[in-house]
Amino acid sequence: MGHRREGIMNLEDFNPLSGKRVEILDEEGNLIGEELRPAVLTDEMVLELYDKMVMLRAADQQALTLQRAGRMGTYPPTLGQEAANIGSAAALETGDWLTPSFRETGAMILRGVPLKLIYLYWMGSEWGSHFPEGVNVLPICAPVSTQTLHGVGLAWAAKLKGERAVNLIYFGDGATSKGDFHEAMNFAGVFFTPNVFFCQNNQYSISVPRSQQTATPTLAQKAIGYGFPGLMVDGNDLLAVYAATQAAVSRAREGGGPILIEAQTYRLGPHTTADDPNRYRTPDEVKEREPFDPLRRVRIYLERKGLITDDIERERREGYEQMARGEAREAEAMISLNPDDLFDFHYSQMPPYLTWQKEYYHRILAAQREFDRG
Known part of the structure; x- marks a missing residue:
């Protein structure tokens, strides 16, 4: 997997067969793996990324409000997966590509997609997929796992053209049981494409728990069968997600080939607004996971550093709530009722x-x- 580059963690230390995963900040805001923290990930940058997580949660809540009011169709919340969204997308560079599934609202915004267009898409308008020029993000992909093939194709094209662009492909744990995923992994391994496969393992494929989807102890080890490495990361740890993705992106850019990251997180909300999670999991299970909320641990850390207070947090949250309402109004104004x-x-x-x-x-x-x- 290559030698450690300056300021970037060594991926060789995290073979998934060892059961070891990347962890830097625990659920109580304590640094438990500071040696893995990239030099670029200063406290100021952590604050910036936390700010994006707060924004994402406000945007998410506004979408739920719109859906409940009949102003938006089915929507997939990202509650509990903010660190996986923001930490991973932040590791990309200009010219890189992002291939989303359908629960990457934060990652898409971070890479230049206006929130109003994401709202517009979930309101039923395909104009929501018409991104501004220069935004290297593919449209939202609702069919499970089909986007993995698109992302590999883009990466192969970049390689053929001699470009240094990396393609970050998102999907959920359920996608690893689909044929498209395995075809994409096989192609990436054979043609050594500059891909980072990023699995948001939120423990449920709609209602099917992770334990009933596959017999492998981890999802990351599936990469080994296709000839390239995989690693596990605490998907609720913003710092760990960034560090792991940064190392994987750097490796792919330098010609090291593809890699699979399994971000182990938990979906605190429903699969979509059409889903009732109480039918397949208990409220007690969710309550047990709430202390692992990705925003909570980062806020505790930043509070100890004196970088955030209750007043700052309240002002930040209210500002993003107002922003999300404005984006929703703009999205509704863009809806075309022309039958043509x-x-x-x-x-x-x-x-x-x-x-x-x-x-x-x-x-x-x-x-x-x-x-x-x-």
Whole structure:
């Protein structure tokens, strides 16, 4: 896996078969692996990343409010997975690519996707996938694991073109049971693509617990069968997630090939707003996991450093809540109710059968308006 580079942890120390995982900050805000902390990850940077986690939680809560009010469709909350989102995406550099699944709101925002577009997507408009020029982020991918192939393809293209771009691919633990994931891993291993596979293992594939998905002790060790390394990281530890991803990205950029990171986290909320988690797990189980909240440990650490107070926290939270409400209003203002949008953007030149359907649909709408007028 290569030698330790200056300021970057040595990945060789974390073979998943050993059961060892990357940990730097424990749930009580104590530094337990400071020797693994990258030099660039100063307390000031930790504060900046914590700020993004607070933003993500506010954005998430606003989405839930919109959904409950009937102003947004089904939405997948990131509650409990903020460190996995923010810590990983922060390790990318300009020119790198991010390939999300559907629970990477924070990672996407960090890489330049406006929150209003993410809201717009979940409101049912595909214009929410029309990102600004220069934003190297693929659209949200709801089908489980299919995006892994897209991410590998992009990385292979970058390698063929002689570019130094790395592609960070996100997916959940359930995706590791899908054929697309294994095809992507095999291709990446054979062609030595600059990919970092980032598994947000939140312990549930909707309602199916991790224990019923695979017989392997870890998900990270699946990489070994495809000829490249994997490692485990405490997915609720912002510092550890950043350190592990930074090392993996650096390795891939320098020609070291792909790697699989298993970020062991926990989904505190539902799979989506259409899900009732009480049907497959108990409230006591969730309560046991609440002390491991990724925001809690970072706040404790920053409070001890004198970098955050209750007043600062309240002002920061209220500011982001206001921001999220504004983004939601902008998203709603962007929704198009033009029925032609159903037909006009499938082909560069509309085929005759679609032209006929469009004309027929307009006749139906005209008849409906005539009926409504009585």
